[in-house]
Amino acid sequence: MQWETVIGLEIHAQLATRSKIFSAASTAFGAEPNTQACAVDLGLPGVLPVLNAEAVNMAIKFGVAIDAEIGRESVFARKNYFYPDLPKGYQISQFELPIVGKGEISISPQEGVHKVIGVTRAHLEEDAGKSLHDQFPNQTGIDLNRAGTPLLEIVSGPDLRSAKEAVAYARKIHALVQFLDICDGNMQEGSFRCDANVSVRPLGEAKLGTRAEIKNINSFRFLERAINYEIERQVELIEDGGRVVQETRLYDADKNETRSMRSKEEANDYRYFPDPDLLPVRVTDADIEAIRASLPELPEQKRQRYVEQLNLSEYNAELLSGSREIADYFETALASAPELSSLLSNWILGDLTGALNKSEKSFADSPVSPALLIGLLRRIADNTISGKIAKEVFEAIWNGEGDADHIIESRGLKQITDSGAIEKLIDDVIAKNPEQVQQFREGKEKVLGFFVGQIMQQSKGKANPGQVNQLLRAKLKP
């Protein structure tokens, strides 16, 4: 039987506000446990939540960016359940009336393929604290620093059909929230978390299969693996005559498997109701327009501009607009040398990306800064060095030996463009290889490569290849 996979993602993006969504405590990551939890975060008797307006602005930014309906009157609701790291015994979230309604986002799961994915809603809520199970023997510690951190929960439609599409969608949202400056996107610190709802159904079947919700996925690689594992598990289960049960499953990256966490039968009745401590959030057309006007250029707009104005290929444009850090790097470099756009895009996506990946560094931490890279590319463009020598210079810059000019100078890598010098090299090689000269003159064109190689070797790669070619042909003529 042919199976079709249906995936929906719930993404929790921590909003990059300085203070928490309902209190003045700091949201900074990594402080000593419970040093960033005030009376409101601790849920002490008598305290009240006060909404952080910046969190609302950030949510609206996201909504406007995905062309979504913005809730003109959104309502905070209480989601009631008991857990030690949930201080009030309820989470303040949004239920019936979220701040962001239906929107959509276009993804490109592979080159040349575009697909529009629906975003069902995005709502504001507060994060819970953390339970620390491994720090005290036989006891659980509670750290409430994270309690009250603003989250935007972004819920996709059941529109994704493969793990690859899910990853493309998640990456797209990840890039978008970073472009919008509303989330730092740090998956290791939990600033950007994905839960995947996965189900399978016979191809052609209209009814959705029973889904399992997979939690605890903290990288795009694991997202793909977890979904693929889950698809395989469900298909095997059904083909063996079993039934998928609706449940929450945890992904274990070490074992690459998902495990049942709790089933629907044990699920909570959250007893949602509007939080009487908070007023409905009213948003006017003017508010939305002001936010729209303040939006930075978005990835989609960048991609188009790169193609139309910079004449970059679709593929390069897609990659360069694919994340905030790569686009920032590209545009910073481009600002000082707009004429080098094509060369620059090739170097960023080629050598630089390669080197960064190899050393597991981000663009922000690149040892070769945009200015250093441009310094190098200028020397390629003005023929001071060849592309081949440039690779050597790049490596030296990467290793901290200084800027391109310094390295070219100190290593004597300047390209030889003086015709006299090149002619002398050519004459020497011709004199040493009469046999090959003869072959060339008998029409064996290939031998030209041999001569070029010899000459480049003699010049230690510094002779200008174009000049070498031209002068060599002239000299070899019978």
Added chain:
Amino acid sequence: MNKTIKQIQLGLAQGDYSSVEITRDYLTRIKQHNSSINAFITVTEEQALQQATLADQQIAAGQSTALTGIPLAHKDIFCTDGTLTTCGSRMLENFRAPYNANVIEKFEAEHAVMLGKTNMDEFAMGSSNESSYFGPVKNPWNTECVPGGSSGGSAAAIAAGMAPGATGTDTGGSIRQPAALCGVSGIKPTYGRVSRYGMIAYASSLDQGGPMAHTAEDCAILLQTMAGFDARDSTSMEQPVPDYCAALNQDLGGLKIGLPKEYFAEGLNDDVARCIDESIQQFTKLGAEIREVSLPNSKIAIPTYYVVAMAECSSNLSRFDGVRFGHRCDDPKDLEDLYKRSRGEGFGEEVKRRIMIGAYTLSAGYYDAFYLKAQKLRRLISQDFAQAFAEVDIIAGPTTPEVAFKTGDKTADPVSMYLQDIYTISVNLAGLPGMSIPAGLVDNKPVGLQLIGNYFEESRLLNAAHQFQLNTDWHQQSPEVK
């Protein structure tokens, strides 16, 4: 014999006595009577005398304000930094808040003196003060009877001369009903007038703090300090606070008073009705015009209230889980055991009843039938008042259907207890200001007259009540406390 706040202001200003002296007088009175009345859970004697000393210095330096050096009692629902705040519950028997409620901050800023924290129904859930973990409060007029609730400690403290004024909170009548039963004056302001920050929540959309004292004038003085916008309470309103005292002396000529026919129907005790009638006649003499109005949805107020209040309380009280503060059971076996026993031991019967009913009304499949329906009915009740206020300036009627009943009389029958609040509850559901003032005695037990105003028209209520009190002496009656 009981001094009013106004009189103490004068006494302090004239140097008849110091704040320390008057504070000592009240502390002595508390020592004499608290064992029989049980109005205070905590008496903060040492702190009171320190505050009084400081207040005397302020007065000597000519830096006193309206409440400098005035001794007051606070309902034990307001968090007070460093002292116990129990909310009448075993759950918070040892709880010390690390901060002051907004209301407490405001009194401290004026150098008022805190005598102690008054007894109350557990988590403000009750109409008789019998649900307190710290024992029932006795009505100073008749110690076999209840003082009303939930601010029964505050009302009894004033009636027994243990404090000239006190704070209370009112979710369904918890200021007005005990004020009525103890023969004192009390006002529940418009929802949003007084900050709820630091006031332990019972039902957030209904709770409102307010003052209680011997006279309407004293209530005006206290409300002046308590009222105002607070950025830490999102439901507090950014409305300017009028000068309540300046408005007290307006003439009542032409004031239109509406009498809701539903408040004088079956269930109202005849003697109480007679007292209310006489009070209304007094208003007529003062120039007011009396009209009948109708609040047709009054009959649904109690069920509506209990759905809304219990739903909210079931969630508000979830934070008392034994994890971070409050009562924790001994040797919990696991997390569930910790929750169950901590809450089972920490909460009293009435609180548990309300949490369970509230959780039920919010649960899947019942939410629409109960909670949503109650919200709709709440709007109908508000509309009744809106229509009435299109015709009249204030609404008057009894605060309670009867005078103070005997301790233990209604504890076995929660519904009969809930009916105590039949005239007060609609006011909370609509968010309107309401006041109770003494209006007679039946069997030597006080009767309360309720005055209801339109939104933010506390001035009008206080003015009407003050004019009434200038011409009657029910507010000057005081019990002989044994």
